[in-house]
Amino acid sequence: MGRRSDHSREELCELALDAARRIVDEDGLSALTARKVAGAMGYAPGTLYNLFGNLDDLIVHLNARTLDDLCHRLSLNPGAGSPEEVLSRMLNAYLEFLTDHSSLWHLLFEHKLPDDKELPDWYARKVDKVLGLVENALSPLFAEDRQNQKRDAACVLWASLHGICSLYQTGKLSVVTSTSVREMTETLLANFIAGLRLSQGADGFVHT
Amino acid sequence: MGRRSDHSREELCELALDAARRIVDEDGLSALTARKVAGAMGYAPGTLYNLFGNLDDLIVHLNARTLDDLCHRLSLNPGAGSPEEVLSRMLNAYLEFLTDHSSLWHLLFEHKLPDDKELPDWYARKVDKVLGLVENALSPLFAEDRQNQKRDAACVLWASLHGICSLYQTGKLSVVTSTSVREMTETLLANFIAGLRLSQGADGFVHT
DNA sequence: CTTGAAATTGAACGGCGGTCAATATAAATT
DNA sequence: AATTTATATTGACCGCCGTTCAATTTCAAG
Incomplete structure (x- = not known):
């Protein structure tokens, strides 16, 4: 897989933060994992680490x-x-x-x-x-x-x-x-x- | 390995809690793992689960x-x-x-x-x-x-x-x-x- | 000496955060 | 249009984690 350009970098950040918020709100702190956030936004885990350091x-x-x-x-x-x-x-x-x-x-x-x-x-x-x-x-x-x-x-x-x-x-x-x-x-x-x-x-x- | 009887059940609990306390005090919350506690008391991880539910x-x-x-x-x-x-x-x-x-x-x-x-x-x-x-x-x-x-x-x-x-x-x-x-x-x-x-x-x- | 009960092990499972070479695509250059 | 360059994306991989449990070893009772 390579460059998709479905979303700008900023859009990706928003996507990630929206997903993270929803996960925490619905399933609690312990449900907040990199894999889950990535999955919820339709990307691979590694992508998350292009957007945030960790x-x-x-x-x-x-x-x-x-x-x-x-x-x-x-x-x-x-x-x-x-x-x-x-x-x-x-x-x-x-x-x-x-x-x-x-x-x-x-x-x-x-x-x-x-x-x-x-x-x-x-x-x-x-x-x-x-x-x-x-x-x-x-x-x-x-x-x-x-x-x-x-x-x-x-x-x-x-x-x-x-x-x-x-x-x-x-x-x-x-x-x-x-x-x-x-x-x-x-x-x-x-x-x-x-x-x-x-x-x-x-x-x-x-x-x- | 089987029954050792080096320690009574109570002694084992004390051993575990002492080890746990030391680990937290010295290396912080995130260092408190089952394997580390077990290791510090000289037993296998599984033994810990005979003493505590989790x-x-x-x-x-x-x-x-x-x-x-x-x-x-x-x-x-x-x-x-x-x-x-x-x-x-x-x-x-x-x-x-x-x-x-x-x-x-x-x-x-x-x-x-x-x-x-x-x-x-x-x-x-x-x-x-x-x-x-x-x-x-x-x-x-x-x-x-x-x-x-x-x-x-x-x-x-x-x-x-x-x-x-x-x-x-x-x-x-x-x-x-x-x-x-x-x-x-x-x-x-x-x-x-x-x-x-x-x-x-x-x-x-x-x-x- | 045999037998049964209890304690101990350590490999195994699924999942975690985080890394990175490989790859596929977009943009720039010719 | 063809080629190169740059970058976004992937997913397998690492070393951990908590927890389980069949197998094994030891102790104590008969």
Whole structure:
């Protein structure tokens, strides 16, 4: 077999990523194999390695798409309101995605590159974008001269929510409590923000 | 080859789990293979399947040991003090374990049984024990008639800390912030507990 | 000494990620 | 139009993996 030119290189990448997404969504992480992806797009396994360096590389690109998707969903329902209200709406969208595409979500976070490789810059920028949404929601809590603390707070909140979702999704929470993810994340949100309000000072005059 | 009787069945299990622990600790998760474990204990691969149903089963037992170890370390430095102080000490021990045995820690949380199988009861009890430590530390914050809320709070806190550690450990935090795990977990701890104090009422008279 | 039960082996199976010489096609050159 | 060059595609191959199981060897009981 030789050159086919049924598809451009970009079309092939899209084909591969579409196939990969479908496979993960339908049959779970363990079903994502090079042979299966290649088969689903009607090509031989070797072709996949012309498009991506290896499976890890393909997964990073798939995760980038998932990140875009997630970011888009979180951006809907913008609306105004207190940080609690805004974040609660975002949480809705997040949990909905987690429920509907648990394997894609799982892949997004569970996947780890080998120690000697780092995530590319364009990927970091996508993560930044999501984090920016959280940051904006938290903005009213921080005085003008403390905006730099926003980012840390956003990171902490985001990572914490992730922890709850992660343990839930791997079945490690149900072993220990019957409380729903919904309730737990709301508990975190409420208490963490209450704490922030305090430490940032309701009117800027409490604590240092 | 036939019956050797160099070791009792229990000794063999210990041999296997010791080997597995060493392999994970030294060479990471991906190095944990049946052949390697068997080789390290001086037996053929098949023997491993007389002791454990499969690799998943062995991993659950290894994780149980890790859980015991973790629980033990968290129980040292008991001491008195405010919930913040007690939990901060526990956090020290936790982060120390995370640093020294990152792969064992990773295996403990990342491993997921197939959907049709559940973690055994004796395993759930071990998780419970760790959670109990957090619960005790939070105890002073809850009035006598609200002790049942303790558990939820402990779960949320534990899961949240896990999220920060998890993202850190998979290199997904460094992409987005240069703040240390240490600082982030302290931020969570401080704000969450501050929030709890408020919602539980400093003297039981604020909010419902 | 025989017999039966249990432990141990290691080859075998199907599948995996990844590689690469061979090949077939498209584009460039003559 | 014929020839060359460049490139896309293949699929057999490598060394692994988890897991199985018939065959074998040893121990213990009768």
